[in-house]
Amino acid sequence: MPAGIFYFSLLEQMVKAEKKMSEEEIEELIRKNFKMKGLIIADVKIIKMNDNTLKTGSSKLVPAALTASGAINEKWTNGVTQEEFKILQDYIYKTIKDIGKEILSGKIDLKPYNKKGNTPCTYCKYHAICGFNSKQNDNCYNYIDQKTKDEILMKMSTGDVS
Ligand code: SF4
Incomplete structure (x- = not known):
């Protein structure tokens, strides 16, 4: 446990x-x-x-x-709680599997997170290689909005994480 x-x-x-x-x-x-x-x-x-x-x-x-x-x-x-931890574990296992399948199928979209204007691109050394530009139509951020712990757990347990 x-x-x-x-x-x-x-x-x-x-x-x-x-x-x-x-x-x-x-x-x-x-x-x-x-x-x-x-x-x-x-x-x-x-x-x-x-x-x-x-x-x-x-x-x-x-x-x-x-x-x-x-x-x-x-x-x-x-x-x-232990039950909430299990929800998190199950969700993470599923997410890792889904990401693995997507990568193997060739889906490697540029989609860095954006949380209140903070993005990993600020610190990333690979910008010259990836060329991410949010002003281009096919480049968009994965916007993360603020949610409470209960909201996140509820969404994870129902599989509705958007
Ligand atoms: S600069 Fe490119 S590789 Fe680096 S975090 Fe942003 S999107 Fe990802």
Whole structure:
């Protein structure tokens, strides 16, 4: 049973400071930057198995927090139920399969995402090769609009992700 899905940067962490810091303070900041992002199964037992030092407050390791009474702090926890996680897994497996089939059938459209004006083209080094130009008729962005977690899960469970 998955406990969640997490990631963190493997890049060497740099600490910026305006005043002299002790080695412990620097280490603390570096550790903070290595806190994992992602999605955890919203279950107190699972959260504590991921961070066995967590009693209350925010975890320093995973995206979860507990209230003073030991319950999940919804506001500071990026969590889903096991059922919701299964919906995500099924949807991702299906999407990967569909993308694989499309590539094998020769469908390799230029369709970078566009989320509130942010696109991967800003950082991409291959623009000279792909030649994407949103002003050309057959080049268009895959616009991603803001949805709540519940809306996304509902769409994934019904297969209606547009
Ligand atoms: S520049 Fe081209 S290859 Fe790079 S992200 Fe944009 S569309 Fe994709």
